[in-house]
Amino acid sequence: SQKIEQNSEALNIQEGKTATLTCNYTNYSPAYLQWYRQDPGRGPVFLLLIRENEKEKRKERLKVTFDTTLKQSLFHITASQPADSATYLCALVDTGRRALTFGSGTRLQVQP
C-alpha cells in the first residue's frame, strides 16, 4: 500500500540551529513533492515544490532535497527562529487521482 511517513512526530531545536525534517514514501512514483507549513487551527501554507529531476531547491532559509532512489525528501530550515515553530507536512500527488496525500507531519519547536 502507499505510505508517506515523516519520521519525527516532534522535533525540538535551539534557535539558530538547522532543523532537518524527513519524509519517506513507499509505492509512489512522484513527479514532484511538496512541503507545507501549518500553524495550529489554521490551514496549511505551501512552502516549496521539488521535481524528480531536481536534487535540491532553496528559498531563503529553506532547503529541500529529493532522492528518488532512496524515496526520501529532506527539508532543512537554517538559522531557525522561534517563529519557525509549526507543523511541517510533506505531500505527494497520487497520479492516478490527481489529489494530494499528506504525510503525518512533524511538529517543530524552536526554543529561544
Place this chain on the structure above:
Amino acid sequence: DTEVTQTPKHLVMGMTNKKSLKCEQHMGHRAMYWYKQKAKKPPELMFVYSYEKLSINESVPSRFSPECPNSSLLNLHLHALQPEDSALYLCASSQLGTDTQYFGPGTRLTVL
C-alpha cells in the same frame, strides 16, 4: 487576491441540525477541494471539484453533501452529523494542471 476564505470560522451544531460551510476563492482556480482534519492528524481529502464538476468523492458519508455553484464558490452541506464528525474542515483551491494548493483558514466544527 491569493486568498481562500471560509465561513463560518466556528460552528456548533446538534445532530439533527442542517448547516452549510462556505468557501470562496478569486484566483481563477478551477479545482477546489474539501478536507477534514482531526487533531494532530494530517488533512484527509473528502471531495475534489474540477470545472465545477465533482471528480473525486473519497467515500464520504452522505450526511456530507458538497456543492459547487460556480467556479469561485464551494459549499459543504451538513445534515444529521455525528459527534465524531467534529473536526477542522479545510477548503483549498489550485490551478488545474498544477497541484500546489491554497488553503483557507478552516471551519472548526463541533457536533454535540
